[in-house]
Structure formats: structure tokens, C-alpha cells
Amino acid sequence: MSNGQVPERESFTTTLGVLAATLGSAVGLGNIWKFPSMTGQNGGAAFVFVYLICVAVIGIPLMISEFIIGRRANANNVGAFEKLAPATPWYLTGVAGVAAAFLIMFFYTDVAGWVYSYAFKGLTGGLTHASSTQTADIFSKYTGSVVGPLAWQWIVLVVISVVIIAGVTKGIERMTKTLLPVLFVLLLLCDVRALTLPGAMAGVEYLFKPDFAKITAPVILAALGLAFFKLSVGMGAMTTYGSYMGKKVNIPSNAIKVALADTLVSLLAGLAIFPAVFAFGFKPDAGPSLLFITIPAVFQTMPFGQVFMTMFFLLAAIAATGAMISLLEVPVAYFTEEKHWSRPTATIFSAGVMGVVGSLATLSTSTLSKTLVFGKTFFDLFDFASSNILLPIGGILICLFVGWKLGPVAAVDEASNGGTLRNATSLKVLIILIRYVAPIAILLVLLNGLGIVKI
Numbered sequence: 001m002s003n004g005q006v007p008e009r010e011s012f013t014t015t016l017g018v019l020a021a022t023l024g025s026a027v028g029l030g031n032i033w034k035f036p037s038m039t040g041q042n043g044g045a046a047f048v049f050v051y052l053i054c055v056a057v058i059g060i061p062l063m064i065s066e067f068i069i070g071r072r073a074n075a076n077n078v079g080a081f082e083k084l085a086p087a088t089p090w091y092l093t094g095v096a097g098v099a100a101a102f103l104i105m106f107f108y109t110d111v112a113g114w115v116y117s118y119a120f121k122g123l124t125g126g127l128t129h130a131s132s133t134q135t136a137d138i139f140s141k142y143t144g145s146v147v148g149p150l151a152w153q154w155i156v157l158v159v160i161s162v163v164i165i166a167g168v169t170k171g172i173e174r175m176t177k178t179l180l181p182v183l184f185v186l187l188l189l190c191d192v193r194a195l196t197l198p199g200a201m202a203g204v205e206y207l208f209k210p211d212f213a214k215i216t217a218p219v220i221l222a223a224l225g226l227a228f229f230k231l232s233v234g235m236g237a238m239t240t241y242g243s244y245m246g247k248k249v250n251i252p253s254n255a256i257k258v259a260l261a262d263t264l265v266s267l268l269a270g271l272a273i274f275p276a277v278f279a280f281g282f283k284p285d286a287g288p289s290l291l292f293i294t295i296p297a298v299f300q301t302m303p304f305g306q307v308f309m310t311m312f313f314l315l316a317a318i319a320a321t322g323a324m325i326s327l328l329e330v331p332v333a334y335f336t337e338e339k340h341w342s343r344p345t346a347t348i349f350s351a352g353v354m355g356v357v358g359s360l361a362t363l364s365t366s367t368l369s370k371t372l373v374f375g376k377t378f379f380d381l382f383d384f385a386s387s388n389i390l391l392p393i394g395g396i397l398i399c400l401f402v403g404w405k406l407g408p409v410a411a412v413d414e415a416s417n418g419g420t421l422r423n424a425t426s427l428k429v430l431i432i433l434i435r436y437v438a439p440i441a442i443l444l445v446l447l448n449g450l451g452i453v454k455i
């Protein structure tokens, strides 16, 4: 920052670092908590099928679009739109993204707190020999109390703040690069355990044998919302990370790798959960509590259950942490670059707001359980409004921006590294997806799922 010059922006240092950070953002509670519980509630394989289509046709083009915006502008989520489309209202797309980051964090830090506390319980033997009624009891006692969940939510916020204050290279890149392999290994161990249980096949079928009669408009919207949430798109996390990418990074290839690896993690999480659930005669449709009531009960009934359960919650905690880091980085990049705050100030302020307003979500299962807004608890409201409304709307705007405002020439230039990547044919398909297919599909699904139009 010498000579009064603008400080140089930090960036990711290696291709592997880029992949680790972006995959670390995508992999999170979405894979381990939302994907299995939503699959269980929406009828199994048919939901998975719709989800996979959403990822391929909408998720990947959108992630590429965000990387394009971020790297081309080399700026935070709001500054990027201001740079690429000066003196237009497009910057509001960036502002909406920053707002979405807060909204998601309000409830995400709550669930992450549950996961941290369960990992801790596992390590200290707090869940040993609990039957399913006991695990249900433990969970409702925990979420029904005030101090514990709030304390864990703040612990989570402190952990990610430390990483964010350490910076893009020393914090985000180093952390994700170290922890992702650990997550994969732990997940694979859980899979081997679940799949070798007698009766495991019922769970595998549940995940892979679709019953297409189960596909309805709200199911499609739910699958689309999950695809957005899962791939961290529609709100600027990937735009922000794109801005830390060097000019040599192959943007489309990185996006496809992230989408494939992330989907693999979701399926592996499903394969660790459903076979075990079926093998021990539990129901797959427990919803959000699947992870916290059913899973501990299932693990208790198997040999070395305590060990595997602890591993499972540790891997969930690792996944949640990588995702939250990217969510916190969105406002932090915005405040440091646009408002010229220091990184620690921006981090402490953002995390503080997330903790204070996020307590409304946390208390939704205790003192505020009867306080409903639009018929939903704060927790459900934050979740629904972000995944099913803000992210899809953000997604439409981002596609329109890259496809029409920035335009195909600039988009192709950025996605082919100035023509050096020789991926012209696939980029033609990509441009059609970004300009027409994705925005129209998102709009239709959104209006249908909300019941505004019926097709």
C-alpha cells in the first residue's frame, strides 16, 4: 500500500488452489444435510434426476458466467458490475448477491453450529448408545434450548472469521486445500461401512431408481433451488472467487470439475446415509432432522458406530466451514474494496451481523418457534427466500448480464483465455445456454414453483 497506491489484490496461487477453493465453496451442508433430506422428502431418485438436469443445464453455465464476470472485472461482487457496466443499474445484481450472502448465513451458521456440536458430542462420547427415541430427544432438547445453539453459532462464526482475516491465499486457499482431501477420505470410509451392511441395497435403489410420477412443479423448483444452493451460484460467491483467479485458469474446465466433484460428494453422502437408514428399518423422509436424529441412531446400531458417527459429523463440519468461508468472503470483499474498510473490520462487522440476525433463525426452534412471518419461522423464511427466490432471480440476472450486456464476444474471450484454449465449439453451446435456455428455464420453474403461473 506504499506511495498511496491502491493495494494489490490478493489471488489464488495455483490451479489446484483455485479448484480447492471453488469446490470448497460448493461442497457443504448442501451435500450432507440438504441433498439427502430433500431427496428423502421428494421421493428419491426422481428428484435426483431433475436435480442432475438442473446442474448440467443451468448450474454449470451459471458458474462459468460468474467466473467470467469476476475474473474479467478483477473486483468484488458489486464493483465487478460497476466496472463492466459503468453508470447502469446492473450493480444492483451485485448488491442483491451481498444481501443473499447474509440471508444464507443467518440460517447456515445455525445448522453448522448443530454439526459442530454433534462432532464435539461424538468426540467426547456424548451420543453413545442412544436409541432413535433418545437421539430425537437429544436433538429436540438441544435445538429447544437457547444458550447452547447460540454459543455454537458464534463459535462457528469465530472459526470462519479467523480464516477470512488470514486472507485469500493464506486463509481460504490453504484451508480448503488441506481439508478437502480429509473430507473425501472420511466420506469414503463412511460409504464403505454403510454399503457393506446387510440390506443396504434398498437404500441404493431408493437413490437411483426413479419413480417419475413424483415429479411436480414444486419438486422441480426445489431441485433447481438446491442446484443453485449446492453450486454456490446466483449470489456472487463464485464471482468473488473468480476475481481471485489468474488469467491462465481454464474457467469452463474448473466449473465442470467443481460441478462433477460436488455431485459426486452429494451422491456419496446419499450412499453413506440411505443404505444405513434402510438397513436398520428407519424412514428416509425425516427431513432436516434426518442428519441429527436418524443418522446418530443408525450409527449406534452398527459396529464401530461411535467412530463412524464422529467421522461423519467431522466431515460435515469441514464441508460447512469451506462453504461458509466463501459466503463470508462476499461481503468482506465488498466492504474492503468499495468502502475501504480493513479486512479485520469488514470481517468482524459482517460476522457480527450474521450472528445477531442469525440468532432469529437459531431461536426458531426454541423461544421463537411460534413467531411466523409469511407463515414460516425465521429459519424457514431465510432458507426459502434465499434458495427458492433470491438465488434464482440472481441467476437470471447474471445470465442476462453475461449473455446480453457483456455479450458473447467478451464472454467467449474470457472463457477461452483470449482464444488460447481452443474450446470454441463448446463455448457456442455455452452461449446459447447462457443467453436463452438458462434464463427462460429458471423463470419458468420459478413462476411455476411459486404457483404464479401453471403449465
Ligand code: PHE
Residues within 6 Å of the ligand: 025, 026, 027, 028, 029, 030, 031, 104, 228, 229, 230, 231, 232, 233, 235, 237, 323, 324, 326, 327
Ligand atoms: N454450496 C454450499 C453448500 O452446499 C452453500 C453455499 C451457497 C455456499 C451459496 C456459497 C454460496 O452447502
